[in-house]
Amino acid sequence: MQPVDRQGNEPSGATAQNDGASAAGADDGDRPADAARYSERLLSEGHERWEGHRCPICFLFVGLPMREYAKMNVCCMKTVCKGCELAAKQRGIYDRCPFCRTPHPTDDASKLAMIQKRVSKRDSVAIFHLGNKYYHGGLGLTKDVPRAIELWTEAAELGLVYAHHNLGHAYYTGKGVDEDKPRGIRHWQEAAMKGDVQSRHSLGVAEFNNVNHELAVQHYMISAKMGCENSLNAIKKRFMGGLATKAKYAEALRGYGDALEEMKSHQREEATKLGF
Ligand SMILES: [Zn+2]
Ligand SMILES: [Zn+2]
Numbered sequence: 619m620q621p622v623d624r625q626g627n628e629p630s631g632a633t634a635q636n637d638g639a640s641a642a643g644a645d646d647g648d649r650p651a652d653a654a655r656y657s658e659r660l661l662s663e664g665h666e667r668w669e670g671h672r673c674p675i676c677f678l679f680v681g682l683p684m685r686e687y688a689k690m691n692v693c694c695m696k697t698v699c700k701g702c703e704l705a706a707k708q709r710g711i712y713d714r715c716p717f718c719r720t721p722h723p724t725d726d727a728s729k730l731a732m733i734q735k736r737v738s739k740r741d742s743v744a745i746f747h748l749g750n751k752y753y754h755g756g757l758g759l760t761k762d763v764p765r766a767i768e769l770w771t772e773a774a775e776l777g778l779v780y781a782h783h784n785l786g787h788a789y790y791t792g793k794g795v796d797e798d799k800p801r802g803i804r805h806w807q808e809a810a811m812k813g814d815v816q817s818r819h820s821l822g823v824a825e826f827n828n829v830n831h832e833l834a835v836q837h838y839m840i841s842a843k844m845g846c847e848n849s850l851n852a853i854k855k856r857f858m859g860g861l862a863t864k865a866k867y868a869e870a871l872r873g874y875g876d877a878l879e880e881m882k883s884h885q886r887e888e889a890t891k892l893g894f
Pocket of ligand 1: 673674675676677678698699700701702703
């Protein structure tokens with residue numbers, strides 16, 4: 619679902635230069651008080667996951683990375699968890715969306731038509747998804763990165779955190795756009811404060827690249843406690859390297875375990891067992 623899903627993959631184009639990551643959200647560098655307030659807000663907000671990451675049927679948060687635990691349906695743009703998909707199949711619903719019951723599209727052209735129909739209604743998820751298709755050149759569309767960036771920007775303006783995450787990645791790494799790390803970081807900050815786990819993890823990576831280990835661990839702590847295994851592993855690595863305390867790692871481990879526990883359901887366990 620997320621083509622530039624870099625859950626835990628430290629951006630490859632990243633370098634260890636100082637790009638002002640810590641205060642990138644504060645526009646005016648001459649106002650240190652504003653920058654400090656922004657940095658404080660950045661660390662205090664977004665500790666709860668974004669509500670859009672819940673399965674619309676069972677209302678539980680979807681496991682991370684979401685593409686492994688849920689599937690997006692282009693009819694309604696709802697991402698349904700595999701547990702609910704299995705339950706639907708057990709009730710005989712095979713060829714339809716488990717959420718809105720629209721028959722699944724059978725070819726690229728009908729998929730694209732469904733997406734475009736929702737784009738015309740300004741559905742932010744559909745706009746984002748169409749952007750993904752342009753980014754990679756999917757569903758018969760010619761690859762068009764500038765168009766993808768335009769669509770992601772539109773979806774981000776409508777408040778969609780995934781769109782901010784992808785824009786953050788594109789600008790930070792310069793993949794398909796002129797590299798602009800502070801701009802990429804601002805997108806991640808925007809999304810992280812709304813509870814986007816992947817963007818929070820990416821902020822940890824950016825601070826790590828910036829040799830701000832303490833701040834990197836602070837970001838990783840937040841995302842680990844929201845169920846991000848890569849953030850947990852990042853803290854473990856810092857702990858092994860003497861850059862994080864044992865107590866911090868233990869706290870992350872506990873928080874991560876609690877987040878996983880909250881996402882558990884009988885249906886989801888069954889779906890995993892069946893290799894769904
Ligand atoms: Zn569900
Ligand atoms: Zn549907």
